[in-house]
């Protein structure tokens with residue numbers, strides 16, 4: 351089981367994720383998010399990460415200049431695209447920046463599933479998240495889940511990660527129903543928007559590992 355703790359904004363959260371055994375940490379570069387960090391802040395946090403911890407930059411329909419600014423400032427290992435990026439844009443960014451790309455795909459019902467397979471043709475990994483309802487404050491990180499049974503028995507050509515409304519309390523059930531081998535959490539391990547709770551991070555990683 352590989353766990354991603356997303357939306358880190360301060361050293362305590364980063365150290366808690368690393369100490370608990372997370373495989374990935376995510377930094378959000380999206381101005382409207384309570385988890386938004388500037389590239390220089392991400393660089394300071396990334397410097398605290400032990401070797402082997404994958405540092406992910408989460409962006410939303412970012413242009414090349416914004417991505418360049420992030421990658422020049424911070425030692426990022428993977429891009430997470432959380433907007434309406436097409437498979438063609440994913441392929442272009444992989445080529446241009448030479449980093450693995452994880453494409454987020456939103457799921458609310460069965461009609462959303464074909465997009466997962468389409469993105470699997472271009473991305474290195476998929477993040478299968480809850481599709482935010484119209485008018486949601488953010489494209490992700492809303493603490494919303496979806497019907498996990500939609501993923502039952504399905505396989506894709508690249509590794510995938512389950513996200514959306516996961517918590518220490520429900521992650522075991524989500525893993526049982528979907529067969530996920532990677533899980534991502536943000537608001538479910540926070541004590542306030544943008545501020546992670548070290549005890550909840552540890553409980554989440556423990557529960558996910560025990561469910562595998």
Ligand SMILES: O=C(O)c1ccccc1NCC(=O)[C@H](O)[C@H](O)COP(=O)(O)O
Nearest residue numbers: 356383490491492493514515535536537
């Ligand atoms: O977390 C944010 O603020 C955010 C902002 C804009 C786009 C995506 C965002 N988060 C995406 C994530 O990777 C979250 O970890 C994922 O959606 C799950 O979030 P949660 O339901 O809060 O665990």
